[in-house]
Amino acid sequence: MNAISPVTITNLRAATxxxxxxxxxxxxxxxxxxxxxxxxxxxxxxxxxxxxxxVLNSGSSLICEVEWRAPSLTNGxxxxxxxxxxxxxxxxxxxxxxxxxxxPPPTDEEKCANWDEREDVSHGINPIEFTTEFLSCKYGxxxxxxxxxxxxxxxxxxxxxxxxVFPKHCITNYxxxxxxxxxxxxTNSNHTSFNLAxxxxxxxxxxxxxxxxxxxVPLLKNVSLETLPPPQEIVMDTxxxxxxxxxxxxxxxxxxxxxxxxxxxxxxxxxTVIGDGKGVAGMKPCSVLYxxxxxxxxxxxxxxxxxxxxxxxxxxKDDKEEVQTGAHYTRLLDPLRPRSYRQLHLSGPAYGFSExxxxxxxxxxxxxxxxxxxxxxxxxxxxxxxxxxxxxLFVLHKRGEVSQWCQWLWMSKESSIGAERTLLRPSAYxxxxxxxxxxxxxxRHRDSDFLFAQEYEVSH
Numbered sequence: 035m036n037a038i039s040p041v042t043i044t045n046l047r048a049a050t051x052x053x054x055x056x057x058x059x060x061x062x063x064x065x066x067x068x069x070x071x072x073x074x075x076x077x078x079x080x081x082x083x084x085x086x087x088x089v090l091n092s093g094s095s096l097i098c099e100v101e102w103r104a105p106s107l108t109n110g111x112x113x114x115x116x117x118x119x120x121x122x123x124x125x126x127x128x129x130x131x132x133x134x135x136x137x138p139p140p141t142d143e144e145k146c147a148n149w150d151e152r153e154d155v156s157h158g159i160n161p162i163e164f165t166t167e168f169l170s171c172k173y174g175x176x177x178x179x180x181x182x183x184x185x186x187x188x189x190x191x192x193x194x195x196x197x198x199v200f201p202k203h204c205i206t207n208y209x210x211x212x213x214x215x216x217x218x219x220x221t222n223s224n225h226t227s228f229n230l231a232x233x234x235x236x237x238x239x240x241x242x243x244x245x246x247x248x249x250x251v252p253l254l255k256n257v258s259l260e261t262l263p264p265p266q267e268i269v270m271d272t273x274x275x276x277x278x279x280x281x282x283x284x285x286x287x288x289x290x291x292x293x294x295x296x297x298x299x300x301x302x303x304x305x306t307v308i309g310d311g312k313g314v315a316g317m318k319p320c321s322v323l324y325x326x327x328x329x330x331x332x333x334x335x336x337x338x339x340x341x342x343x344x345x346x347x348x349x350x351k352d353d354k355e356e357v358q359t360g361a362h363y364t365r366l367l368d369p370l371r372p373r374s375y376r377q378l379h380l381s382g383p384a385y386g387f388s389e390x391x392x393x394x395x396x397x398x399x400x401x402x403x404x405x406x407x408x409x410x411x412x413x414x415x416x417x418x419x420x421x422x423x424x425x426x427l428f429v430l431h432k433r434g435e436v437s438q439w440c441q442w443l444w445m446s447k448e449s450s451i452g453a454e455r456t457l458l459r460p461s462a463y464x465x466x467x468x469x470x471x472x473x474x475x476x477x478r479h480r481d482s483d484f485l486f487a488q489e490y491e492v493s494h
Contacts, residue, residue, distance in 0.1 A: 079192075081195045116187040117171055211236040279291070300320055
């Protein structure tokens with residue numbers, strides 16, 4: 035091109051080497067050429083390119099794997115990438131407390147980082163650490179009931195690119211609470227039950243709690259809690275099997291114990307009594323059995339045994355499409371990946387367990403208790419009956435009925451004695467008529483002879 039100095043060349047690419055050829059043609063001198071090498075300055079890079087994102091199972095927790103590629107135009111050498119994995123609660127309980135977003139750490143802190151807007155080089159990712167065509171980082175453990183959004187930036191000496199917001203997210207399902215506090219035990223006057231008081235309600239940030247269960251473990255007095263398995267590993271069965279198994283000496287030797295469900299609630303109860311068979315007044319039991327198999331049986335407890343147990347909370351999983359078949363489940367089972375990094379597909383309810391609460395020993399009712407019951411119940415009853423009898427006799431005496439009863443009793447006694455012999459007595463004591471004197475004499479003489487014979491036989 036023919037040009038006159040100065041000349042501006044436009045549309046050059048950033049961070050690109052150029053060679054400039056200039057031919058000077060002067061009519062007075064011979065033409066000559068000038069060659070100039072230069073590099074254009076760097077400018078901010080374009081955003082990185084999206085590759086993929088998925089939820090993986092590390093064996094003990096969930097991991098969010100993020101993959102991206104270099105920008106289509108780097109406009110220089112990319113010195114750092116910044117990745118932000120930020121998890122917000124998907125569904126919060128109305129009126130519940132605000133929960134801060136979660137920034138899970140990288141599983142490989144030497145290569146990856148989670149940038150939380152702190153201007154720190156240590157939170158950047160050096161692309162030299164990666165030898166593959168795309169870059170990949172894993173973040174976790176992920177918290178339940180979260181929606182993790184992913185944002186990636188590229189940076190060179192000219193500055194940071196505009197953000198790349200991933201179109202897919204790492205979404206986690208509902209799960210059990212992080213902490214379930216154990217109830218507090220206390221005894222009562224009954225030898226077949228004990229009291230349970232509940233602490234603060236478990237946090238439902240990880241998912242709405244649908245049911246509460248009380249598991250009871252009957253034990254012999256000399257069995258230590260240290261021999262019991264963790265609550266989530268103990269065998270659950272019916273009441274009869276739990277008692278029959280745990281009261282055997284082999285149960286402690288083999289460390290194989292059973293538990294049974296005593297009560298269930300749809301709401302968190304303030305307190306309850308285990309062994310009274312009444313549950314909590316005004317509170318409905320769960321409509322769903324524990325593990326869909328074991329119903330609540332609050333039977334009368336046996337005295338002379340030790341009882342412990344634990345609180346169980348149930349959280350039903352979210353079956354909505356965005357959780358079960360969302361974009362984050364793109365590679366459900368990849369045979370090229372190790373088993374521990376294959377994606378986890380969770381189904382069914384989740385259960386959270388408290389620790390074993392303090393054991394309660396129910397004292398048996400011995401002879402001392404029976405004697406105490408006799409003195410506290412029967413003796414006052416006898417005293418009351420005696421006083422009532424004395425008072426009744428006093429009232430009857432005032433009315434003159436006691437003397438009549440005594441006369442009646444005396445006459446009854448005489449009649450019973452006379453029943454053994456036949457005495458001919460007149461019906462009434464009055465003057466004897468003259469005409470009756472002979473017959474009356476004979477009758478009375480016969481009576482006197484009989485009485486004489488009776489007295490003679492007794493004396494001899």
